[in-house]
Amino acid sequence: MLTIRSLTKRFPGTLALDDVRFDLRAGEVHALLGENGAGKSTLIKCLTGAYRPDGGEIRLDGAKIAPRSTSEAQELGIGTVYQEVNLLPNLTVAQNLCFGREPRRAGMIRTRAMTRAAQDMLDPYGLDIDVTRDLGHYSVAIRQIVAIARAVALSGKVLILDEPTASLDAREVKMLFDVVRGLKARGLGIVFVSHFLDQVFDLSDRVTVLRNGRHIVTEDIAALDRLSLIEHMLGHALETEVADHATSHDAVIARPEMLTFRGMGRAGVVGPFDLDVGQGEVVGLAGLLGSGRTESAEYLFGLRSGGTAEDIKGPIPIDTPRKAIAAGFGFAPEDRKTDGIVAELSVRENIALALQARRGWARPMPRAEQQRLARMYIERLDIRTSDAEKAVGDLSGGNQQKVVLARWLAMNPRFLILDEPTRGIDVGAHAEILRLIHELVGEGMSLLVISSELDELIAVADRVIVVRDRAHVAELTGAEIRADTIVRAIARHDEIGEVA
Amino acid sequence: MTNPRLLPLYATIAIFLVACVICYAQFPYMASTRVLGNLLTDNAYLGIVAVGMTVVILSGGIDLSVGSVIAFSGVFIAVLLRDTGLHPLVVFALLLVVTTAFGAAMGGLIHVLEMPAFIVTLAGMFLARGAAYMLTIDSVPIDDPFFTMLQKAYYLMPGKGRLTLIGVVMLLSVVAGMVIAHRTRFGSSVFALGGGVQTARLMGVKVGRTTVGIYAFSGFMAGLSGIVFAIYTGSGYPLATVGTELTAIAAVVIGGAILTGGAGYVFGTLIGVLTMGLIQTYIVFDGTLSSWWTKIVIGGLLLMFIVLQKGLLRLSTARLAGGAA
Ligand SMILES: Nc1ncnc2c1ncn2[C@@H]1O[C@H](COP(=O)(O)OP(=O)(O)OP(=O)(O)O)[C@@H](O)[C@H]1O
Ligand SMILES: [Mg+2]
Numbered sequence: 001m002l003t004i005r006s007l008t009k010r011f012p013g014t015l016a017l018d019d020v021r022f023d024l025r026a027g028e029v030h031a032l033l034g035e036n037g038a039g040k041s042t043l044i045k046c047l048t049g050a051y052r053p054d055g056g057e058i059r060l061d062g063a064k065i066a067p068r069s070t071s072e073a074q075e076l077g078i079g080t081v082y083q084e085v086n087l088l089p090n091l092t093v094a095q096n097l098c099f100g101r102e103p104r105r106a107g108m109i110r111t112r113a114m115t116r117a118a119q120d121m122l123d124p125y126g127l128d129i130d131v132t133r134d135l136g137h138y139s140v141a142i143r144q145i146v147a148i149a150r151a152v153a154l155s156g157k158v159l160i161l162d163e164p165t166a167s168l169d170a171r172e173v174k175m176l177f178d179v180v181r182g183l184k185a186r187g188l189g190i191v192f193v194s195h196f197l198d199q200v201f202d203l204s205d206r207v208t209v210l211r212n213g214r215h216i217v218t219e220d221i222a223a224l225d226r227l228s229l230i231e232h233m234l235g236h237a238l239e240t241e242v243a244d245h246a247t248s249h250d251a252v253i254a255r256p257e258m259l260t261f262r263g264m265g266r267a268g269v270v271g272p273f274d275l276d277v278g279q280g281e282v283v284g285l286a287g288l289l290g291s292g293r294t295e296s297a298e299y300l301f302g303l304r305s306g307g308t309a310e311d312i313k314g315p316i317p318i319d320t321p322r323k324a325i326a327a328g329f330g331f332a333p334e335d336r337k338t339d340g341i342v343a344e345l346s347v348r349e350n351i352a353l354a355l356q357a358r359r360g361w362a363r364p365m366p367r368a369e370q371q372r373l374a375r376m377y378i379e380r381l382d383i384r385t386s387d388a389e390k391a392v393g394d395l396s397g398g399n400q401q402k403v404v405l406a407r408w409l410a411m412n413p414r415f416l417i418l419d420e421p422t423r424g425i426d427v428g429a430h431a432e433i434l435r436l437i438h439e440l441v442g443e444g445m446s447l448l449v450i451s452s453e454l455d456e457l458i459a460v461a462d463r464v465i466v467v468r469d470r471a472h473v474a475e476l477t478g479a480e481i482r483a484d485t486i487v488r489a490i491a492r493h494d495e496i497g498e499v500a
Numbered sequence: 501m502t503n504p505r506l507l508p509l510y511a512t513i514a515i516f517l518v519a520c521v522i523c524y525a526q527f528p529y530m531a532s533t534r535v536l537g538n539l540l541t542d543n544a545y546l547g548i549v550a551v552g553m554t555v556v557i558l559s560g561g562i563d564l565s566v567g568s569v570i571a572f573s574g575v576f577i578a579v580l581l582r583d584t585g586l587h588p589l590v591v592f593a594l595l596l597v598v599t600t601a602f603g604a605a606m607g608g609l610i611h612v613l614e615m616p617a618f619i620v621t622l623a624g625m626f627l628a629r630g631a632a633y634m635l636t637i638d639s640v641p642i643d644d645p646f647f648t649m650l651q652k653a654y655y656l657m658p659g660k661g662r663l664t665l666i667g668v669v670m671l672l673s674v675v676a677g678m679v680i681a682h683r684t685r686f687g688s689s690v691f692a693l694g695g696g697v698q699t700a701r702l703m704g705v706k707v708g709r710t711t712v713g714i715y716a717f718s719g720f721m722a723g724l725s726g727i728v729f730a731i732y733t734g735s736g737y738p739l740a741t742v743g744t745e746l747t748a749i750a751a752v753v754i755g756g757a758i759l760t761g762g763a764g765y766v767f768g769t770l771i772g773v774l775t776m777g778l779i780q781t782y783i784v785f786d787g788t789l790s791s792w793w794t795k796i797v798i799g800g801l802l803l804m805f806i807v808l809q810k811g812l813l814r815l816s817t818a819r820l821a822g823g824a825a
Pocket of ligand 2 (some may be wrong): 040041042396
């Protein structure tokens with residue numbers, strides 16, 4: 001029902017889409033895959049009127065369309081969740097959900113009817129929140145569900161989901177998939193972008209792979225296996241995949257204790273909890289979204305104050321992030337869009353930012369040094385950019401995430417907190433980042449990794465702490481670190497017994 | 501738990517009530533419909549133009565041209581009534597068309613050239629003031645009979661207070677502004693722009709059309725304010741209302757809107773205007789205080805609100821980080 005032929009889009013310095021074709025049938029879920037920077041989001045933005053393509057044609061039900069704005073695409077029955085959560089924090093949840101389609105009488109918005117409509121829209125997702133509150137009041141996960149609910153309601157014919165599951169946990173993903181299957185049964189065409197291959201195999205009927213802005217293959221999902229799919233995406237086979245990379249958890253290695261945290265947290269937010277981190281140790285933090293994972297990290301980094309930190313030399317002040325950075329701590333936050341990057345600055349400047357802050361503004365970093373750093377990380381993390389001077393905001397979503405990582409890695413902190421470090425990062429780069437983590441740890445850096453992906457935690461962590469209902473409920477070490485034990489601890493802690 | 505976005509509005513209302521109590525305690529006579537009537541009449545033109553300014557500020561913009569547009573309006577009306585035989589109502593309609601088109605043109609420039617509203621409306625401010633000078637450099641009195649009738653129109657409230665026509669026009673403007681900003685799709689788009697232009701565009705806001713609409717509305721309100729000001733003063737003078745745009749911005753901020761856009765209430769602006777008017781009235785009643793005290797108190801209030809907004813911002817980000825999941 002939707003056909004795209006020889007679509008081309010050029011950005012200064014990049015050919016983002018080169019003669020791309022794509023077909024979407026009614027009643028199918030069509031996965032759109034590719035490395036970071038392959039052109040997936042660009043294709044979607046051309047399709048929905050956010051960008052104007054430089055060439056090619058788009059047909060919907062046989063008729064040529066060229067949406068000039070997103071509202072035009074919405075009127076054509078195309079609903080979209082863009083990769084960057086694209087709602088307005090200063091409007092209420094209901095206003096966001098109904099935006100542009102508010103129920104009216106004589107030109108006036110009927111607030112009560114709108115509230116009811118909004119509640120109905122959220123119903124299938126089991127989300128019972130006050131829709132008359134500002135969206136900005138709620139967490140990233142809730143915002144993402146709201147964005148999805150809005151897109152679903154807008155999509156008369158086509159629903160486009162660009163990495164919709166990046167901030168959702170397993171339960172919410174399942175709920176989303178149920179909704180998507182229902183829409184599919186009603187004859188909608190659904191485009192699904194994700195770097196979680198399990199989800200792709202679970203949900204989709206057909207797959208199209210892009211690489212460097214080019215169409216590589218379109219196939220039935222049944223005709224592909226995981227390895228051949230990855231090969232299509234990367235252009236070569238992946239030597240080691242994440243799961244193979246797991247360190248052996250057989251022995252619990254005794255490590256010199258480097259940092260001890262006592263009484264971190266505050267009742268009602270999280271904890272209070274104690275934490276010891278050894279030198280070169282990777283501590284994993286598992287738990288559902290909103291369980292208190294991120295808050296735990298914020299206490300450790302001084303974004304919230306409460307608790308004390310100490311190393312062998314004595315107490316370390318960490319009541320503000322500045323002091324934490326001065327003490328050699330680093331924190332790569334979860335929400336890169338608001339906390340992580342400065343979109344207008346170049347890749348080089350973003351990478352140099354934190355290092356510069358530590359040096360103090362009076363001693364500027366030589367440009368050559370910045371360039372060396374930038375070049376190194378662009379290569380190490382495989383950041384796809386035309387050059388180091390490109391504004392970070394113009395990179396693809398996954399590549400922005402790599403820049404955030406690069407910034408903190410460049411600081412070479414002794415204790416680094418990574419909150420969802422690989423969100424939105426493709427399989428190839430994912431493996432590379434995990435490799436890099438192992439290398440850093442080998443050099444003595446200590447890490448705290450927060451992740452919803454259990455495989456990732458299992459692959460890197462020496463110890464996994466499970467957070468549930470705003471408390472640290474279990475600690476798993478050595479051979480206990482398995483997917484099933486973690487899942488069980490997240491669900492019910494009394495079977496594990498050990499309470500931190 | 502109340503919605504944190506309402507807090508600045510509550511603060512505004514609380515300050516207004518405190519001001520009322522202080523005034524009453526000192527001068528019990530001030531609690532009369534006469535004072536109320538004068539308060540509405542004296543601040544009518546400011547209230548009207550501040551409604552337009554609220555919408556502009558909600559969208560994250562600013563309109564520096566309105567003071568000059570009010571002066572231009574007065575001169576335009578006075579000169580046309582003096583030199584042509586047109587009925588005042590026709591002149592009013594003509595004027596509103598001119599100022600609305602003027603605002604729309606500024607909005608168009610802001611959108612098409614992607615220029616900051618500050619610069620474009622600053623140019624508009626000089627243009628409108630210059631246009632007023634081109635019509636006349638003197639103060640031109642208005643003595644049209646219909647016009648005089650408008651000046652004298654009032655409703656006698658119980659207690660001998662006069663609710664004048666222009667006071668009513670101001671109150672109606674506020675109501676209209678409340679409906680437009682809070683109850684229409686246009687209003688939603690205005691808030692959306694204030695929340696972020698890129699996001700608004702992805703959500704389907706027609707950015708160009710909305711921007712033009714916002715500044716056209718402000719232009720219209722400035723024109724209406726100009727009419728009211730001409731009725732109030734009975735003349736047109738090109739040097740009038742210098743700096744009124746800044747007073748209007750102050751009223752909007754004291755009314756609880758956030759200067760960077762995206763949050764605020766039109767009703768708050770009315771309270772902001774009345775608070776400023778009340779301070780002025782107090783000083784008049786006192787008789788010994790210099791009128792400069794008005795400015796000083798308003799300056800203090802402004803500072804207080806900016807601090808309040810910063811505090812609220814902190815509070816809401818902290819709560820967000822504390823994350824209801
Ligand atoms: N506004 C822009 N200006 C300049 N270049 C851009 C812009 N948007 C995207 N690009 C470039 O186009 C290419 C494709 O980006 P796109 O966002 O489509 O990738 P993607 O496949 O969605 O990747 P990811 O998986 O990381 O989200 C990238 O090289 C990116 O740098
Ligand atoms: Mg993308």
